[in-house]
Amino acid sequence: xxxxxxxxxxxxxxxxxxxxxxxxxxxxxxxxxxxxxxxxxxxxxxxxxxxxxxxxxxxxxxxxxxxxxxxxxxxxxxxxxxxxxxxxxxxxxxxxxxxxxxxxxxxxxxxxxxxxxxxxxxxxxxxxxxxxxxxxxxxxxxxxxxxxxxxxxxxxxxxxxxxxxxxxxxxxxxxxxxxxxxxxxxxxx
Numbered sequence: 001x002x003x004x005x006x007x008x009x010x011x012x013x014x015x016x017x018x019x020x021x022x023x024x025x026x027x028x029x030x031x032x033x034x035x036x037x038x039x040x041x042x043x044x045x046x047x048x049x050x051x052x053x054x055x056x057x058x059x060x061x062x063x064x065x066x067x068x069x070x071x072x073x074x075x076x077x078x079x080x081x082x083x084x085x086x087x088x089x090x091x092x093x094x095x096x097x098x099x100x101x102x103x104x105x106x107x108x109x110x111x112x113x114x115x116x117x118x119x120x121x122x123x124x125x126x127x128x129x130x131x132x133x134x135x136x137x138x139x140x141x142x143x144x145x146x147x148x149x150x151x152x153x154x155x156x157x158x159x160x161x162x163x164x165x166x167x168x169x170x171x172x173x174x175x176x177x178x179x180x181x182x183x184x185x186x187x188x189x
Contacts, residue, residue, distance in 0.1 A: 002041075002059040005127045005146070007034045008153025010058070010170060013162040019174035030177055034150075038063045041116075042083040049091060056173035057116045061124025064098070064107040064116070088114040117172045119165045127153075132163035 001007050010032060014020040025032065035044050041057060048055040063084060085097050092114035098107050108118055119125050128134060128146045136156055137144045147153040162170070 001032050001034055001057075002063065002127075003037055004034055004148070004150045005153040006058055007032050008147070008150035009127070009157035009166070012154060012157035013166055014170055014174065016162045017167050017170045017174065019171045019178070028174070028177070030174075035059075038084070042087040045087045045091060054177055055115055056176040058169055058173055059116065059118055060126040061104065061108070061118045061121065062126070064104070064111050064118060065124060084116075088116060091115065112172065115176055117169050120168050121165065130163045130165050132160060133166075136160055 001010065011025050014028075014030075015022050015024060020028075033044065035041050035057075038059065041059065041063065045055065045057065088111060089095055089097055095110045095113050096106075098110060104121075104123055108120070111118070119130065128137060133147075133156065136159065137147065144152075147156050
């Protein structure tokens with residue numbers, strides 16, 4: 001997970017998804033970890049790969065942007081986030097490294113092939129920009145722009161049903177992590 005908000009909210013919402021089927025993360029043998037923001041993704045992806053740990057990554061859409069607009073309005077390569085695409089290419093050699101002209105739809109599709117998922121929107125959004133989450137935060141007695149802590153995100157998730165955008169991304173991640181059939185019963189339970 002990208003950060004504290006996802007780690008706080010997703011354990012509450014996952015059992016409510018189609019693929020979660022009412023199970024807790026522990027029942028599904030899934031652990032969530034806060035990557036500490038976008039720059040942390042490459043390290044954790046390489047670590048999981050090195051130990052052969054199955055993974056699914058959920059991050060805000062801006063993590064996939066290969067370019068950014070500087071203060072002068074010029075498009076420049078996003079040096080901070082380029083390592084993410086390098087690691088995704090290592091994990092899934094058949095993906096195409098995006099160009100600044102690629103649509104967000106193409107970026108999402110290629111990243112998903114390597115196990116990185118983001119919200120199904122036409123433009124990149126952050127967790128707090130999910131419409132239902134934004135409405136909840138603005139409806140508080142003291143409106144917030146962000147849920148900054150695991151606790152705040154957990155309270156948010158316990159106070160509302162799973163937003164459709166979150167439900168879709170969580171179902172994708174769970175599908176990727178689903179154990180393979182073990183007809184001979186040889187896998188450790």
